[in-house]
Amino acid sequence: MRTPADRRGQVEQILATLATHGLLVAEGLDGSVIPGDRPRNKAIDALAAIKALTPYEEGEYRLNPRLRDFISDHLQSYNAFQAFTRLSGNIRQARQEWREMYDLKADGEVAKAERMQWALDDTISEVVYVMDRNLNVLNSQLSTDYGNVESRRIKSRQNQFYDREINVCRAELNQLDELIKEIAEGAMAIGFHHVRSLINVRLMNRMLSWRSRLNDCQASISKQLGKALKVETKIKNLGRVALWLAQNKTSDGFQDIELDERAVALLLTPESLKFKWNLDASDTDPIVFECMTNAVAAMPPPRSKRLRSMRSRRLKRFSTLSRKRSRKSTTRLTCPSSGRPLS
CATH class of the missing domain: 1.10.10 (Arc Repressor Mutant, subunit A)
Known part of the structure; x- marks a missing residue:
């Protein structure tokens, strides 16, 4: 040995x-x-x-x-599509070591159970190292916008790749959470309080920080994917405009074309544009202003609704007064006792 x-x-x-x-x-x-x-x-x-x-x-x-x-972690230098180290194998190993330690404790073999605890401690340490390394890889790749890729399309595919890696890592954290609960409950049942304390300190206290950092990285990747989609749309529109300009070379005029007297007149005939002539009230040209003045003078004077309504009310009032006067002129007063008309 x-x-x-x-x-x-x-x-x-x-x-x-x-x-x-x-x-x-x-x-x-x-x-x-x-x-x-x-x-x-x-x-x-x-x-x-x-x-x-x-x-x-x-x-x-x-x-x-x-x-x-090991050297890449120290230099923070990774490949463009550096995959995460999977936690599933370490989680299965830790679960098996914990169950073996539980059975040894139940059988009364305390010394062997304590030796198995050292193996479990090493596995938990490796889980912590792997998870921290995955986050370092992710942060390093996000910090290099075009550091390890050669084009915008590769960068977009790189972001999609790490978006999938984050989803897989989040699922593995859910498996790790189940393992933590299993070990914590079992350790309390058999009196392994130091194992429960080990799990809480080494893993449970880091779970929230790991999930938060993963969410922040995924939000950053989603934002970059959105920007890439907008840029791609603009590039497509620009490509369509460039193609149209290439197919319509005379769209910007004939400045670069030299013509002499031998050119056919039919080719130089301008195309007529259909439009409807309309006056601009703010135009200060003397001819246009004179035309607008003559047109306004030829128009009938304006008659507002208010004047028409006032005139109609006055006519109604006049007719009412005239009818009352005609009734007074035809009516005679008589004496109540004799019935004779009064003078």
Whole structure:
């Protein structure tokens, strides 16, 4: 069985090999590593012995994907369509480790249950690391508007890709939430309070922050997709106008066409435009102003409704008074006692 001292020695040897051949590691980050002279081949063999370089094709080596991800995370340098690391495998592993620890505790094997707890702790730590890395990848891709793509269409497809990745990651967070509830309830039942505290501190307290950051990133992606749709519509309209101008080359006149006396007169005949002549009351041209003055003078004087209504009321009043006067003139007064007319 290896002791901790042996492990520390091996780790020191691995890091020393990486430091000695750092140029080859940097070369492998950009592409394939091809053998060459004797010192180069010796360095490649040393990196391949510690699995830092893996065979790719005949005479070619590639950098270990895990080492590549570690360097990319440190440099914040990712591919245009860098996929998220899935949480589903770690969630299944954590669930299995928790159920095994639960069964060991129920069988009275406390020592084995505590050792299984260390494995569960490592899995939970990896879940936290993977989720933080996914968010770092997403923020890095959103911050580079055209940093790792070559055109607007590729950028639009990149935004759609990460929009789908966010939806998958949100579904995995729902699975993680179910695991947290299962472990918290089971830990309370068997008295593993430190496991419940571990779950709450390492996972439960981060869930709200993770969901909030995912929502903010998805809102930003949706906004960029909306802008891209508007730009695409404008470009299509501009393309239609350019096509029309290309098909109608004389739409802007004949400034660039040289004509001489041999040109056919029929080709130069202007087309008549149909329009209806109308006067503008604000026109200050003397001829137009004189025409408008003569037209106004020839018109009959205006008769407003108010004058007509007043005249009709006066006529009614006059006729009423005249009828009353005619009645007074024909009526005679008589004496009540004798019945004779009064003078």
